[in-house]
Amino acid sequence: MSEAIFTAHILVVDDDPRIRNLLSRYFEDEGYTVSCAIDGRDMRAQMKQKEVDAILLDLSLPGGQDGLDLAREIRSQSDVPIMMLTGRHDVVDRIVGLEVGADDYLAKPFHLREVHARLKSILRRRTPAPMTKDAAAPEDVLAFEGWSLNISRRTLQDPSSQEVDLTTGEFDMLVTLARNAGRVLSRDQLMDMTRGRQLETFDRAVDAQIVRLRRKIEADPKHPQLVKSVRGVGYVFTGRLS
Incomplete structure (x- = not known):
C-alpha cells in the first residue's frame, strides 16, 4: 500500500x-x-x-x-x-x-x-503511481481529437491545453472507453472494468456517469461525437486515437 x-x-x-x-x-x-x-x-x-x-x-x-x-x-x-x-x-x-x-x-x-x-x-x-529514478519509461498517454489523456498522471487536457477536472469515476470511465475505442461495451462490462470488483449493476448509475463525462468532453452533449450510445447494448468510444 x-x-x-x-x-x-x-x-x-x-x-x-x-x-x-x-x-x-x-x-x-x-x-x-x-x-x-x-x-x-x-x-x-x-x-x-x-x-x-x-x-x-x-x-x-x-x-x-x-x-x-x-x-x-x-x-x-x-x-x-x-x-x-x-x-x-x-x-x-x-x-x-x-x-x-x-x-x-x-x-x-x-x-x-x-x-x-x-x-x-x-x-x-x-493517486498517480510514483515515478522511479529510472524514469526512462514513457508516460501512458492517449491522444484523441486534440485531447490528451495522461493515464500515468491522471489528467485530461482539452484541445486548447486546458486541464479538465474529472472525478475518479469519470476518469476511470473515460480511460476504459478510450482503451477500448471502437468496441461496444455493455453497462455490466463498464461497471466491472471501472470499479474492479463486482457490484450491483444499475443501468442508471452507468448512464449517469456517461452523462457527466459527456458534459465535460463533448462540444454538444446532446449529440455526442466521442462517446456514443448503442441502443439496447451500451456505449462505444468513437474518438479517433492518434
Missing part, C-alpha cells in the same frame, strides 16, 4: 456521534488523518482549514441540506472523492448519489473493512 494512501486526510460527515467515533477511531488506527463534521456548515469549516483527500458523507443530515445537496455543492467546486454512507435501502437514492458525482456508496450497517477497502480503491485510482 502506498504512503500516499496512509497519510490521506479523511473527512467524516455524519450527525450520528457513534458513526463518527467508530470511523474516526478505525481510520486513525490505520494511519489516516481524520476530521469530523455533523452538518454542511461544519463540513465547510473543516474543508477551509485543511485540504481533504476523501469525504465519507452521510445521506441523511440535519440543517436543511442532506448528503445529496452537499455532494452537489462539493462537486461544483472540487473533484475530491466522495463515498456516500446511507441508511436508506432505496436504489433510487444510491443512483442519485452517483448522478450528482459521488464515487461510491455504502449502505448502513457496514463493515469497517469494506469501507476501508473501497476507500483505498478510490484513493489508489486517484
Whole structure:
C-alpha cells in the first residue's frame, strides 16, 4: 500500500456521534488523518482549514441540506472523492448519489473493512503511481481529437491545453472507453472494468456517469461525437486515437 494512501486526510460527515467515533477511531488506527463534521456548515469549516483527500458523507443530515445537496455543492467546486454512507435501502437514492458525482456508496450497517477497502480503491485510482529514478519509461498517454489523456498522471487536457477536472469515476470511465475505442461495451462490462470488483449493476448509475463525462468532453452533449450510445447494448468510444 502506498504512503500516499496512509497519510490521506479523511473527512467524516455524519450527525450520528457513534458513526463518527467508530470511523474516526478505525481510520486513525490505520494511519489516516481524520476530521469530523455533523452538518454542511461544519463540513465547510473543516474543508477551509485543511485540504481533504476523501469525504465519507452521510445521506441523511440535519440543517436543511442532506448528503445529496452537499455532494452537489462539493462537486461544483472540487473533484475530491466522495463515498456516500446511507441508511436508506432505496436504489433510487444510491443512483442519485452517483448522478450528482459521488464515487461510491455504502449502505448502513457496514463493515469497517469494506469501507476501508473501497476507500483505498478510490484513493489508489486517484493517486498517480510514483515515478522511479529510472524514469526512462514513457508516460501512458492517449491522444484523441486534440485531447490528451495522461493515464500515468491522471489528467485530461482539452484541445486548447486546458486541464479538465474529472472525478475518479469519470476518469476511470473515460480511460476504459478510450482503451477500448471502437468496441461496444455493455453497462455490466463498464461497471466491472471501472470499479474492479463486482457490484450491483444499475443501468442508471452507468448512464449517469456517461452523462457527466459527456458534459465535460463533448462540444454538444446532446449529440455526442466521442462517446456514443448503442441502443439496447451500451456505449462505444468513437474518438479517433492518434
